[in-house]
Amino acid sequence: MDVRAILIVGEAIPEPVAGSRTETIGGVPIAYLDVLGMPVLRRVLARLRRCGVTGTTLITDASLDAEPFLKRAISGIALSRVNAPSEQLWQAAETTFQNYAEGGAELVITLRIGPYTDVDYEELIQHHLDHRCAVTMAVDSSGTSLDLFVLSACSRKDAITLFRSHLRQLRRECQPFPVTSYTNRLRNAADLRYLAMDGLLRKNSVLPVGNEIKPGVWVGEHAHIHRRARLVAPAYVGAHAKIRAAAVITRGAVIEQRAEVDCGTVVENSTVLAFTYVGAGLDVMHSVVGLRHLSHLLRKVEVEISDGKLVGISALRAVSRIAGSTAGFFALIPKRIRRRLSASPELQSGAKGHESGEQEKAPAETTTLGASGSTPEASELPLAVARRYGNQ
């Protein structure tokens, strides 16, 4: 049987909060973001391929400025891609369907990502064939559409009605397919976090990409974990991620690939998105961090953090990353020489021991607080402050 698939990434569900767009984090669709080492979109494509889909077309919203993330998500996968403006997204889907129908396809699976589901596509197709429907809609346990449909290629009118209503209306009643397996709407950062956490706890088929180095702790290839860093299960560290000294990764924390957690930072019940730098000495708790944004899951607030010393983003392209690290290395050498020169006269004059120890600690504190324009006096401030009240 010739089964093809149309995947749509773009139009989000209308959001009750004005001015915000669902299904994105920092302007990037959640479908393009890594979950336990692999983008959601890639996982869906892999599932489709496993169930025997012979051709796939990905229709993306051109208004989304996330091209590098999309390229990463679909690299090495054979599919056709249509980048359409928002208003022509569904028209493009309709055209693709017609092309598939004319090309000899019998069934077309249409899904919007959107929601993630562990549905068995073979069961869904069998259900569609058994009930001899023109369109079969997959629904969750509450009967709500999961934006996943199977269309018979011969019933073009039904397909047109479906696409023109943005997957919200069927031309004829059909027997819906109840999805009993794991589903996640992936509307916001909290849903992304749930998906990752459920994957770590084996509640869904989102398996971590990497090796389980000890029970519940997964580490991707070429991840750099400092020997003084602590990983407490369940936890995931993606490929090429860097965990610096004294960092603590705990309570289901997920560090995606090529992310970096600097010295002394605690990541607890949080996800650090791929290509994200988290500064030194921070407490990242109950959050999804990345793309210069921090979404706090308890406060339900998304904050933009433009200070690269707190939360930064590293280049997606390897060339840019190499250039950046080379420049950083050469910028470090003069600093080191200057520090050595300034430290040596004091050592010679006999100011050893306790004083010199303080001298060495001071730069570390400056890095922790990380103000680009901080005065020298500010860096002297110890982190533990003994409070005094009144004139005591």
Add this chain to the structure above:
Amino acid sequence: MEISSRPVVVKRMPERMSLRQARNFLKEVQPFLTSDRPQVVFDMSQVRHIDAAGVDVLLQCMRDAMKHDGDLKLAALSPQAAIVLELTRTGRLFEIYESSTAAVKSFSSFLPNAIRSSYSPLEIVSVAAPDPLAIPIQDEEPEGAGLAA
């Protein structure tokens, strides 16, 4: 029991506290902080963006106030400010109150009451529903509890 009759200065922080704004803010509040035993409250309800420079200035202000045997308290934290203070671990260094009025009143409170009311200040802003993702842990007994009792 009132033990203080010195004036309390309440200063509203600007919407943006990045490097330039933080410097200007520091210049504005410096005279208050360097006076004799200053009592200062920063109202952070308007703060929508604060970065490391802003946090640095807050610490510097607290240091200046404490140098002169005074105190600096924060009030009405916006969610953005609360998140950044929590992220940078600086929230625990300040007494944080729900409103400027509460912060001003705290200066005239008797000392043990002030400690009791100001303990674990970030809790006042975490009013959201409990997160099912969060694994429950048993809180350690606060260090100041014995002192307050």
